[in-house]
Amino acid sequence: MSNVAGHDQPQRHDDDGPPxxxxxxxLGVLAALFVxxxxxxxxxxxxxxxxxxxxxxxxxxxKALLVMVFYMRxxxxxxLLRIVAATGFxxxxxxxxxxxxDVITRIPLLTS
Amino acid sequence: xxxxxxxxxxxxxxxxxxxxxxxxxxxxxxxxxxxxxGVLFAGYAYGHLLHGAAFAEAGRETDLVLGTIETSxxxxxxxxxxxxxxxxxxxxxxxxxxxxxxxxxxxTAFLVLHGFEYAHEYKExxxxxxHWTQVGPSAPYKQLFYFLYFSITGxxxxxxSIGVVVLCVMAWRTMHGHFGPSWHTPLxxxxxxxxxxxxxxxxxFPLLYLLGRHG
Numbered sequence: 001m002s003n004v005a006g007h008d009q010p011q012r013h014d015d016d017g018p019p020x021x022x023x024x025x026x027l028g029v030l031a032a033l034f035v036x037x038x039x040x041x042x043x044x045x046x047x048x049x050x051x052x053x054x055x056x057x058x059x060x061x062x063k064a065l066l067v068m069v070f071y072m073r074x075x076x077x078x079x080l081l082r083i084v085a086a087t088g089f090x091x092x093x094x095x096x097x098x099x100x101x102d103v104i105t106r107i108p109l110l111t112s
Numbered sequence: 113x114x115x116x117x118x119x120x121x122x123x124x125x126x127x128x129x130x131x132x133x134x135x136x137x138x139x140x141x142x143x144x145x146x147x148x149x150g151v152l153f154a155g156y157a158y159g160h161l162l163h164g165a166a167f168a169e170a171g172r173e174t175d176l177v178l179g180t181i182e183t184s185x186x187x188x189x190x191x192x193x194x195x196x197x198x199x200x201x202x203x204x205x206x207x208x209x210x211x212x213x214x215x216x217x218x219x220t221a222f223l224v225l226h227g228f229e230y231a232h233e234y235k236e237x238x239x240x241x242x243h244w245t246q247v248g249p250s251a252p253y254k255q256l257f258y259f260l261y262f263s264i265t266g267x268x269x270x271x272x273s274i275g276v277v278v279l280c281v282m283a284w285r286t287m288h289g290h291f292g293p294s295w296h297t298p299l300x301x302x303x304x305x306x307x308x309x310x311x312x313x314x315x316x317f318p319l320l321y322l323l324g325r326h327g
Contacts, residue, residue, distance in 0.1 A: 041176075046326060060314050077135065092150040
């Protein structure tokens with residue numbers, strides 16, 4: 001674990017975290033994000049009922065995963081970070097699901 | 113200046129452990145940010161479930177063109193900041209500083225565009241509490257939508273503003289040789305923060321701007 005540094009050598013050290021990303025990879029992810037942006041706008045204009053919300057959210061999740069996996073380097077950084085990131089979203093799902101579970105089961109009481 | 117060992121705080125065994133602790137701390141902070149915005153999104157889910165038609169009607173009145181441009185701006189800025197981290201890792205500090213300044217400029221452009229959007233909504237009488245001129249049976253629920261719209265985009269813009277300041281500081285520090293291939297943790301963490309701003313917007317855009325477009 002030598003940390004000889006101070007000179008701007010392009011070589012990396014073991015303790016630097018993930019290696020530099022590839023230029024093509026980063027630009028490829030951006031291109032994919034723009035394709036998904038176009039797709040989500042196109043889907044929004046097609047009447048699909050509840051399918052519109054599902055398509056919107058599915059595309060948003062795909063875009064978010066691209067950003068997290070590649071730009072935020074979850075793919076190549078320490079596995080612990082993937083657990084922390086997943087935990088944040090897991091609690092978000094708990095929050096929304098339990099809120100909606102309450103609302104959905106309460107409506108019949110209100111209207112009866 | 114960019115020596116990794118010189119930056120080693122005494123509580124850590126080595127630079128590797130220090131970097132891991134810093135990155136872990138940042139990700140835990142980002143998880144709390146997800147929940148911060150999550151509460152607003154949960155409110156949105158509640159409103160959408162109970163008053164879907166009014167929400168769709170209100171969603172149609174948001175500015176789709178500006179929203180799309182803002183989304184493109186943020187997606188591009190995320191790519192630029194990822195490239196800035198890459199440039200520092202490859203020892204190209206000057207290029208990294210330029211990329212960081214471009215990212216900050218895109219963030220500023222986002223805020224200016226949002227300012228135009230808010231001004232337009234004010235004129236249209238779509239700002240609950242300040243200037244609300246909507247009438248009709250769905251108006252109270254549209255007000256709920258616009259309350260959420262301004263809360264979510266307002267807090268998001270606050271995050272963008274903080275991000276722009278942080279990116280400018282990082283550009284200045286990169287310019288002055290504070291970071292190099294062996295040590296650039298603050299830059300990495302700032303980039304993570306900026307990506308979070310992008311992540312939030314990725315969900316804001318379909319939920320607020322694309323809602324009810326086919327109706």
